[in-house]
Amino acid sequence: MSKVKEDIFSLSEESTQVRLEKLLRTVAHLGHVEISVTNFEKSLWFFTEVLGLVLTEEEGDRAYLRAWQDFDHHTLVLKASNESEVNRIGWRVSSEESLKLFEKQLKEMNIDFKWVEGGQKKALGDAIHFKSPAGLPVELYWEKDKFVTNDPKLISKLPSHPSKYPARGVAPRRFDHVNIMVNDVSKEQEWWTDLLGIHHRYYIQNKEDVRLGSWLSRTNIAHEIALMRNSNQNGALFHHLAYYLDSGDELIRAANIMAENDIKIEWGPGKHGTSGAQFIYVFEPSGHRVEIWTGGFLMFSPDWEPIGWSSEIGQLGLEMWGSTPPETYLTYGAKIGE
Numbered sequence: 001m002s003k004v005k006e007d008i009f010s011l012s013e014e015s016t017q018v019r020l021e022k023l024l025r026t027v028a029h030l031g032h033v034e035i036s037v038t039n040f041e042k043s044l045w046f047f048t049e050v051l052g053l054v055l056t057e058e059e060g061d062r063a064y065l066r067a068w069q070d071f072d073h074h075t076l077v078l079k080a081s082n083e084s085e086v087n088r089i090g091w092r093v094s095s096e097e098s099l100k101l102f103e104k105q106l107k108e109m110n111i112d113f114k115w116v117e118g119g120q121k122k123a124l125g126d127a128i129h130f131k132s133p134a135g136l137p138v139e140l141y142w143e144k145d146k147f148v149t150n151d152p153k154l155i156s157k158l159p160s161h162p163s164k165y166p167a168r169g170v171a172p173r174r175f176d177h178v179n180i181m182v183n184d185v186s187k188e189q190e191w192w193t194d195l196l197g198i199h200h201r202y203y204i205q206n207k208e209d210v211r212l213g214s215w216l217s218r219t220n221i222a223h224e225i226a227l228m229r230n231s232n233q234n235g236a237l238f239h240h241l242a243y244y245l246d247s248g249d250e251l252i253r254a255a256n257i258m259a260e261n262d263i264k265i266e267w268g269p270g271k272h273g274t275s276g277a278q279f280i281y282v283f284e285p286s287g288h289r290v291e292i293w294t295g296g297f298l299m300f301s302p303d304w305e306p307i308g309w310s311s312e313i314g315q316l317g318l319e320m321w322g323s324t325p326p327e328t329y330l331t332y333g334a335k336i337g338e
Helices: 003-024 040-050 096-108 185-196 248-260 314-318 327-331
Strands: 027-037 054-059 062-066 076-080 085-093 113-116 127-131 137-141 174-182 199-205 211-217 225-229 237-244 265-271 277-283 289-295 307-309
Touching: 003 096, 027 137, 027 174, 027 237, 040 054, 040 062, 040 076, 076 085, 085 096, 096 113, 096 127, 096 137, 174 185, 185 199, 185 211, 185 225, 199 314, 248 265, 248 277, 248 289, 265 327
Parallel strands: 027 076, 085 137, 174 225, 199 307, 237 289
Antiparallel strands: 027 085, 054 062, 062 076, 113 127, 127 137, 174 237, 199 211, 211 225, 265 277, 277 289
16 A cells, blocks of 8 residues: 555544544433522422422432423432522433543543542432533533332323322423523534534524524424523623423413412513523522423424524514513523532
8 A cells, every 4th residue: 555545544544533433422411400599498499399390309408309201310409508509510421432532522622620420429420520611510421310219199100201290380391401691602602512512503693793692402402501692791690490391371370370479470471483482481589590481393404504593583583472571681690600
């Protein structure tokens, strides 16, 4: 074989290896979010009795919760604290090998990270902790315990239901997404897409061609993480966590439940034109914003191209029924934990 052919063959092999690693180095789906709360008992009451989540386990200063068709041990962790903030956003990776490939890539990119040995965190196997460019606390893991119960009050007759549909509160079907406010949406979105393989689904630009928002998902749902531009430009803030309902009538019922329990409805009912989601936004007792929503569109194309919403039609994307968000929606968010 000539030297030229050897070089070409070597380059081809290297490129194939790089492409293969990139295909294997991906997240599978959003797994959970961990938040600190200043009023632990009142927040736990909200998430269990008002929102209707299932309390899997309470241990010390932490509570582990899930919606009734979340299959994992937990999708939400509450931690008692003097500050209300987001502590960790957890993503399950696509394989055990993928976790090792992320370690390799983080080293090559000189991104500081920490391994957390399996068993140190409730129900989790080995995990990698690091931060995004905006400072968002990311957790990647492969192993996580499934929800298992012997409680006859929770056992469902349906094999596809890990627990019964609860006869209390809003009772959302599943944990859906998180939303983060950042200074530079474009920069943050590119990082999440390039490093973690989370697809960019749609976005909004203003008249000055500045990115106001990007919505991303690894699965076929409208988004698993949303990035909003922080209009105050004072760093990253946790905007909200979201739960999914089956229908519009359940959403109206949710609004009634919030009102009856003195839970502040910040905005809604309304409908986002971008995703087609009907929504309400509320504040839980420790100050975290929670979205409850239904509807939305699904994406199945492997070659999906992000949909752009220009400034001329951006208002329909934000709310297509004519209401406008309160100022707090565009400026307020909880702190990002260290």
